[in-house]
Amino acid sequence: MSGDSAPSMLRPAVALPFLLVCLIWGSTWWVITG
Secondary structure (H helix, E strand, C coil), X not given: CCCCCCCHHHCXXXXXXXXXXXXXXXXXXXXXXX
């Protein structure tokens, strides 16, 4: 459980919400600047 196999930022529990937020912001920005 030391996390040597991968950095904490690359865990699915961190990456998936981050990716979801990026998709929401990206789509919103695309609609606004459309």
